Amino acid sequence: MDFNVSADPAHVVEFRKEVAAWMAEQFAGYEHLRWSASWSTREDQDEYKFRRGLAGKLGAKGWLFPIYPKKYGGADLTIDHQMVLETELFKYGLNLSHVFYTLARIVAPVLIRWGTEEQKSEFLEPITRAQICVWQVLTEPHGGSDIANCQTKAIRDGDDYVVNGQKVMVGHHLPPDYLWTLVCTTPGGKRHENLAWLHVPANLPGITIQHMHMMMGIKNSVFFDNVRVPAKYLIGGENNGWKVASTHMELEHGGDGRIAADPLIERVVEYCRSTHIDGKPIMEDPRVRDLIAEMTIELNTLRRFNQLIYWRRFAKKPHPYGGPQQRYYQRMLRLRNGERLQAIMGADALEQNLSVNEVVDFEYAVRTGPGQLHGGGTLDTDRLIFARRLGLGRPTTEKAPETD
Numbered sequence: 001m002d003f004n005v006s007a008d009p010a011h012v013v014e015f016r017k018e019v020a021a022w023m024a025e026q027f028a029g030y031e032h033l034r035w036s037a038s039w040s041t042r043e044d045q046d047e048y049k050f051r052r053g054l055a056g057k058l059g060a061k062g063w064l065f066p067i068y069p070k071k072y073g074g075a076d077l078t079i080d081h082q083m084v085l086e087t088e089l090f091k092y093g094l095n096l097s098h099v100f101y102t103l104a105r106i107v108a109p110v111l112i113r114w115g116t117e118e119q120k121s122e123f124l125e126p127i128t129r130a131q132i133c134v135w136q137v138l139t140e141p142h143g144g145s146d147i148a149n150c151q152t153k154a155i156r157d158g159d160d161y162v163v164n165g166q167k168v169m170v171g172h173h174l175p176p177d178y179l180w181t182l183v184c185t186t187p188g189g190k191r192h193e194n195l196a197w198l199h200v201p202a203n204l205p206g207i208t209i210q211h212m213h214m215m216m217g218i219k220n221s222v223f224f225d226n227v228r229v230p231a232k233y234l235i236g237g238e239n240n241g242w243k244v245a246s247t248h249m250e251l252e253h254g255g256d257g258r259i260a261a262d263p264l265i266e267r268v269v270e271y272c273r274s275t276h277i278d279g280k281p282i283m284e285d286p287r288v289r290d291l292i293a294e295m296t297i298e299l300n301t302l303r304r305f306n307q308l309i310y311w312r313r314f315a316k317k318p319h320p321y322g323g324p325q326q327r328y329y330q331r332m333l334r335l336r337n338g339e340r341l342q343a344i345m346g347a348d349a350l351e352q353n354l355s356v357n358e359v360v361d362f363e364y365a366v367r368t369g370p371g372q373l374h375g376g377g378t379l380d381t382d383r384l385i386f387a388r389r390l391g392l393g394r395p396t397t398e399k400a401p402e403t404d
Contacts, residue, residue, distance in 0.1 A: 055100030059129030073128030095260040103134040114236040132177035137167040154183035173218040195241030246401040255323035257310025320389040320400040328382040338369030
């Protein structure tokens with residue numbers, strides 16, 4: 001007699017068995033490796049080759065975006081199937097959004113929302129099947145949080161846009177196939193109505209990419225020098241870029257949600273059990289246990305934030321302030337956890353360890369705690385969006401843009 005209890009319907013149970021067996025086959029020989037979510041800042045080619053290969057195999061089955069139609073690179077499955085894929089992949093320390101860094105989790109929904117049928121047919125499948133890498137290039141030398149004050153110009157000339165300008169602190173160490181960017185099409189025009197969104201092939205003449213070595217790892221400057229971009233790469237229509245940008249930013253600012261948990265706490269516990277001072281594991285120190293308890297509570301709170309946003313997104317239940325709320329909490333938590341790691345580990349927390357065998361690179365977690373406070377907009381940006389959507393100081397509340 002089978003006493004196993006499952007909330008899944010029979011067809012989902014069978015799908016879970018299929019996925020689990022497939023995952024076990026893909027990871028055979030790699031079981032000792034525990035992949036890091038922060039891989040894009042690291043330059044380990046073994047990890048890159050494995051993850052890009054795995055993403056390609058998932059994409060070929062339509063499993064990276066399982067609820068999308070097959071014609072767009074999906075599998076015509078349900079959210080239940082997507083949850084199975086998320087949870088089974090998480091057993092190996094990964095999630096669908098970051099198997100291979102393609103920016104697909106943002107680009108694909110934006111194309112679904114704003115792309116023409118011709119653009120969806122041409123652009124979506126290479127993205128959802130992890131065949132290409134896309135960089136988000138928004139920040140400019142004069143500032144980043146106020147992206148509406150865009151200085152990169154794209155002037156229409158026949159069937160092309162001629163693009164000139166510079167973006168900074170973008171991408172990572174792996175070369176892009178496309179640049180996903182906001183440009184100004186009407187210099188001097190009305191704010192928010194003078195912008196356009198372009199999906200730019202990165203191999204066009206006039207594009208130059210230069211590395212920037214920063215606290216967060218390798219970023220880049222991208223220069224556009226009379227780059228002729230065919231008009232078919234315009235997403236959302238002429239001077240409609242701010243609406244496209246709003247959808248993009250909602251996803252970037254936590255509006256997409258997530259199922260997987262942060263593996264940090266597991267690694268901290270392992271470290272504290274295996275590291276001894278005066279012959280005793282440091283886990284026996286009550287101060288260390290207090291810090292671990294604080295980390296556990298807050299990381300689990302963050303996970304619940306992510307899961308709630310994920311559910312509301314796919315259930316089409318409005319949650320206007322969920323994204324900025326989650327993002328603000330996450331960034332402050334990363335800062336606090338960096339301080340806790342230093343309190344627990346001392347100098348060990350500052351030793352750079354880029355081993356592919358590590359789920360969490362402690363040094364990276366400490367170093368990027370302060371740095372990530374500004375990525376994709378400052379903390380003030382999160383607070384401002386949060387306040388507007390609660391209706392604080394305004395006669396009406398601001399609605400969140402649609403993301404799917």
